[in-house]
Amino acid sequence: MYLIKAVVRPEKRDEVLYELTSAGFNAATVVDVVGRGKQKGIKIGNIVYDEIPKVMIIMAVQETDKDDIISVIMRSAKTSEKGAFGDGKIFVSPLEEAYTVSSGAKEL
């Protein structure tokens, strides 16, 4: 199993979540975050904005679904065909165990 953390633009949140549901992956946790990337923020005039608001979508997924989910996020979070700075990042880390509280089952 893997834990996918995707950082996307706030205005793309609903679109990404809708596309994930349509593709059959409903479960997700959503957090509002601020951050900056390789571009060191945005400079507008003399002011540097280096705490840019983003949305982090956290999903626990099976190994077989991982690539599908990444491609859905990749496709729906882009602002144009080529993509642009600030469209986000996707991080994938190993997940050893997952439990469902209501049933007590050791599964997703």
Added chain:
Amino acid sequence: MKEIIAVVRMNKTNATKKALIDSGAAGFTALKVMGRGRLVEDKSLIATRKANMMEMALGEDTREAEALIDGFLDGQRLIPRRMFHIIAKDAEVQPIIAAIMGANRTDNKVGDGKIFVLPIADVVRVRTAERGETAL
């Protein structure tokens, strides 16, 4: 060392905090998050609660009320949840998971939350620069 990420109901925050102290892991980081789970495909799981909510909606447009209640219960909507991050030694992981499950189990059949366990490569205590398990 392992990182335990638990997503629980907002109103179970205090019960979870108490359970963590009882299980010997007092330290944690908590966030307010929005989340949703798997789509509820077996509608019988939410039938009782739906009936209760429909009763409260008496006098309103039934179809509109039903659509709203379905939206709340079937899992498509984002719902506020509390996310706990706990770093623990390997041997402490199972007792902590048992404590969180014990504190958060309800009769609602869906929506009690999830617990994830991830490996942690290293921990550093900023004050003393200790590394590894002694820094916990």
